[in-house]
Amino acid sequence: MKKQTETLNRPDNTAFTQQRLPAWQPMLSAGIVIPGFVVIGLAFIGIGVALFVTSQNIQVLERDYTGVEQNSDNDCSRCLNRTNCVCAVQFNLAKQLEGPVFFYYGLSNYFQNHRKYGVSRDDYQLSGDTYYFENPEDDCIPYQYDSRNRPIVPCGSKANSLFNDTFRLYRLVGGQKKQVPFDGKGIAWWTDYNLKYRNPTLVDGSLAKAFNGTVKPVNWPKPVYELDTSDSSNNGFLNQDFLVWMRRAALPGFRKLYRRISEGEYADGLPTGNYSLEINYNYPVHGFDGRKKVFFSNVSWMGGKNQFLGIAYLVVGSLCIVMSLVMLIVYAKYRFPDEDS
Amino acid sequence: MCKFLRYFFYKNFAFTLVHFWYSFFSGFSSQVAYEDWFITLYIVCYSSLPVLLVGLLDQDVGDKLSLKFPKLYLPGQQGSLFNYKNFFISLCHGIFTSLIIFFIPYGAFLQTMGQDGKAPSDYQSFAVVTASSLIITVNLQISLDTSYWTFVNCFAVLGSIAIYFGIMFDIHSAGIHVLFPSAFTFTGVASNALRQPYLWLTIILTVGISLLPVICIQFLYKTLQPSVGDKVQRNRRKYEAEEEEKKKPTPFQRGRRSRRSAYAFSHSQGYADLIASGRSFRQRPQGRRNPQESIREAPQAENI
Numbered sequence: 340m341k342k343q344t345e346t347l348n349r350p351d352n353t354a355f356t357q358q359r360l361p362a363w364q365p366m367l368s369a370g371i372v373i374p375g376f377v378v379i380g381l382a383f384i385g386i387g388v389a390l391f392v393t394s395q396n397i398q399v400l401e402r403d404y405t406g407v408e409q410n411s412d413n414d415c416s417r418c419l420n421r422t423n424c425v426c427a428v429q430f431n432l433a434k435q436l437e438g439p440v441f442f443y444y445g446l447s448n449y450f451q452n453h454r455k456y457g458v459s460r461d462d463y464q465l466s467g468d469t470y471y472f473e474n475p476e477d478d479c480i481p482y483q484y485d486s487r488n489r490p491i492v493p494c495g496s497k498a499n500s501l502f503n504d505t506f507r508l509y510r511l512v513g514g515q516k517k518q519v520p521f522d523g524k525g526i527a528w529w530t531d532y533n534l535k536y537r538n539p540t541l542v543d544g545s546l547a548k549a550f551n552g553t554v555k556p557v558n559w560p561k562p563v564y565e566l567d568t569s570d571s572s573n574n575g576f577l578n579q580d581f582l583v584w585m586r587r588a589a590l591p592g593f594r595k596l597y598r599r600i601s602e603g604e605y606a607d608g609l610p611t612g613n614y615s616l617e618i619n620y621n622y623p624v625h626g627f628d629g630r631k632k633v634f635f636s637n638v639s640w641m642g643g644k645n646q647f648l649g650i651a652y653l654v655v656g657s658l659c660i661v662m663s664l665v666m667l668i669v670y671a672k673y674r675f676p677d678e679d680s
Numbered sequence: 681m682c683k684f685l686r687y688f689f690y691k692n693f694a695f696t697l698v699h700f701w702y703s704f705f706s707g708f709s710s711q712v713a714y715e716d717w718f719i720t721l722y723i724v725c726y727s728s729l730p731v732l733l734v735g736l737l738d739q740d741v742g743d744k745l746s747l748k749f750p751k752l753y754l755p756g757q758q759g760s761l762f763n764y765k766n767f768f769i770s771l772c773h774g775i776f777t778s779l780i781i782f783f784i785p786y787g788a789f790l791q792t793m794g795q796d797g798k799a800p801s802d803y804q805s806f807a808v809v810t811a812s813s814l815i816i817t818v819n820l821q822i823s824l825d826t827s828y829w830t831f832v833n834c835f836a837v838l839g840s841i842a843i844y845f846g847i848m849f850d851i852h853s854a855g856i857h858v859l860f861p862s863a864f865t866f867t868g869v870a871s872n873a874l875r876q877p878y879l880w881l882t883i884i885l886t887v888g889i890s891l892l893p894v895i896c897i898q899f900l901y902k903t904l905q906p907s908v909g910d911k912v913q914r915n916r917r918k919y920e921a922e923e924e925e926k927k928k929p930t931p932f933q934r935g936r937r938s939r940r941s942a943y944a945f946s947h948s949q950g951y952a953d954l955i956a957s958g959r960s961f962r963q964r965p966q967g968r969r970n971p972q973e974s975i976r977e978a979p980q981a982e983n984i
Contacts, residue, residue: 360737360830372899376892383888386881441797452803454711462861476862528798530868534854589789589806590705596798636793641878643793648881651784655889662896666903673904 369670373663380659387652390641397644398436400635401445402428404618407625418620428616428633437637438608439601442521444502445632446624447592451497457587459495465576465585467537472553485554492553493563493576499556501584503621506597506633511613519605519614521598523573527582536582538575546575560621594634609635682762683825684735686770691727691818693774694781698810701782713782714811715804715866717851726815726844730822730836739828755907777817777890784889785809788882795876804866805873808848812874813886815844820891824898845870 354360365371404426406415418424450456458478463471472492475483479494491499509516525532542548546564555562566578573579583595600609616633624631636643702713712719718726746752788809789801819837826833850856852870873879902910 355832360832362739363829364827365829367895367899367902369899369903372895376896379888379892383885390881439797441793443793450707450709452706452709452711454706454709456709457711457803462865466858466861468861526798528868528872530854530872535857535865535867587803589801589803590786591707592790593801594791594793596793599797636797638793638795638797640795641881642795642876643791643797645788645790645792647787647790648878648885651787651885652881655885655892659892662892666896666899669900670903 369666373667373670376659376663376666380656380663383652383656383659385656387649387654387656389649390652391646391649393639393641394644394646394649397639398434398637399644400430400432400436401632402430402616403630403632404428404620405625405629405631406620407630415618415620419625422621424620426618426620428618429613430616431613432609432611435607435611436609436635438606439599439637440605440609441596441636441638442506442508442598442600443594443634443636444504444506444597445592445594445634446502446629447632448627448629449588449593449624450591451588451593452590456496460497460585461494464493465536467539467576469539469549472539472550482556485557489554490552491556492550493556497585497587498581499558501556501559501581502595503560504631505619505621507617508600509615509617510609511615516615519600519609520602521600522602523579523598525579526596526598527579528586531582531586532577532579536576536585538577546571594632600635608637681735682766683738684731685762686766687731687734687822687825689767689770690774690777690821691731692723693771694777694818695722695814697775697778698782698814701779705786712807714807714814715851717864718807718811718848721847722815725847726840727818729840730819730826730833733830733833733836734822734826737828737830737832738826773894776893777821780886780889781810781813781817784886785813785882788878792878794872795878804869805879807866808869808873809879809882811848812844813883813890815841816883817887817890820887821894824891824894 350356402412403410404413404415406413406417406419406426409416412430413426413428415426415428418426459480459482461471461476461479464475473490475490475492475494477483479491479496482491482496482499483494484490506521508519508521510519511517538546539549542551547562550562550564563578563581564575566575566581567573576582580597583597586595588595618633622631641648698713699710703710714722785806789806792801819841823833823837849870851864852866852868854867856864857867
């Protein structure tokens with residue numbers, strides 16, 4: 340009798356339960372670690388050199404046009420407390436800026452990554468759900484209903500704070516201003532344009548009618564269905580500038596793509612010469628000590644100019660090599676002095 | 681078990697403290713640095729199985745060798761594998777890893793643009809990069825800590841990383857955004873971010889900086905101050921070979937099994953029966969022999 344109860348409670352005698360599974364028991368031996376470190380160090384140094392050299396070859400032109408400092412190249416300080424002001428930034432290119440050139444606007448001390456800011460949007464509205472046109476989500480407060488209790492579309496502070504400075508670039512040739520054409524197609528993510536955001540279905544063939552009963556965000560000059568009246572594929576929620584703005588930045592200083600310069604005679608880039616960038620200065624940032632900048636840049640396989648990663652790889656690679664030498668010396672000197680167990 | 685505990689604290693510190701560093705750059709608004717779904721699934725799905733298997737199946741020294749070296753029990757008695765000092769070391773390791781996981785992508789994202797010039801340094805790509813580096817670092821760290829690699833361990837580590845990427849691509853797909861627009865807002869991020877070589881290089885650098893010092897320090901410790909377990913492990917093959925040697929039968933076929941006596945009485949039968957029967961010197965387990973019986977039998981043999 341006793342034997343039977345014993346066998347009932349006895350654990351299974353399988354490899355798994357008795358911890359007898361076949362296994363590999365590697366050891367961190369010197370033969371693996373030291374050559375491994377050398378190989379990794381060399382690889383990292385190689386990658387670091389490639390990144391650093393590529394980054395050095397990228398050209399970037401940056402200009403601050405907030406108007407807080409009295410700069411000689413722009414007159415935007417007179418726009419600080421005025422509305423509907425146009426100012427210009429002059430710059431000179433000593434070397435050709437190789438194409439295709441990308442034109443960015445940048446903001447600093449601007450916390451698009453603030454939690455409440457990021458939450459303040461209605462994704463249902465932005466995917467074209469008209470039920471939420473009449474009942475915006477509570478996350479959008481205080482930009483949910485206007486003072487007369489009409490629903491705001493698109494609601495929320497993220498949409499409300501849409502960047503509204505506009506830019507025109509002129510090249511000064513022989514005392515005359517020649518406008519450089521900008522290309523605004525496809526500046527937002529393909530997935531944003533095609534999958535994430537949708538316009539509501541047209542009513543009587545008109546986008547404007549689909550927004551009946553709603554009002555534009557408080558700080559917008561025009562409603563969302565008039566963002567680009569010349570191109571219906573760039574209107575409403577699918578407006579490229581709107582999509583670029585809604586793609587939230589990670590850090591308080593960021594850049595957003597405005598336009599590309601890649602057409603016609605500028606396909607190879609911006610030739611040397613004098614340029615004038617005219618700006619419709621609408622967006623107020625000096626109230627919170629922010630800064631507005633513009634960037635002209637070209638890109639490479641690694642993206643834009645950033646020396647951090649190249650330098651980091653070089654440093655880590657060299658440290659690896661140094662540590663492998665140290666480990667080799669330690670191993671050679673202190674090689675297992677006590678062999679007995 | 682101590683490995684399990686130390687690693688558990690380490691991985692959770694590495695995961696959580698990234699938000700602390702990020703808060704310095706997000707206006708202290710408690711903005712999460714990862715996607716919300718990642719936070720939910722990290723503890724449950726992406727990092728629990730490997731460490732569970734380590735806790736269950738890991739052996740630094742096999743059972744037979746453990747019996748041979750009683751000194752291996754000393755760490756258990758002294759509580760030297762998990763105490764305040766070890767916990768503090770795990771904490772520091774977690775802090776160091778979280779600093780690397782945040783600041784390397786921070787530096788990479790500081791002033792950059794995507795490969796096609798688009799969407800430079802956006803929040804969702806940043807979340808994906810930090811989350812991916814975290815998962816890869818944490819899973820490779822457990823594989824460094826594992827000293828007994830069974831196929832379930834391999835499967836768990838590789839499976840966790842694979843599940844992470846699989847679920848991430850699912851959550852970032854268009855289909856699920858159409859179904860639940862408000863719950864899944866990271867549409868298209870995984871495919872956009874992870875097709876850029878620059879971000880992969882960032883991830884590789886992050887994982888490298890997190891793990892290489894650990895390997896280096898472990899190696900130096902094992903060389904300069906090996907513990908008892910380390911020494912046994914190092915010479916494990918030698919000891920196991922010795923064990924095998926002892927188990928083999930000796931070349932001479934006589935031995936314990938044979939009951940034949942060593943005496944060779946050529947002229948008479950000898951006392952072989954007396955000795956070989958084992959009655960005089962061995963206690964049989966089934967009941968005790970009647971003393972009278974054994975005495976009576978012995979004179980019979982002498983009378984031959």
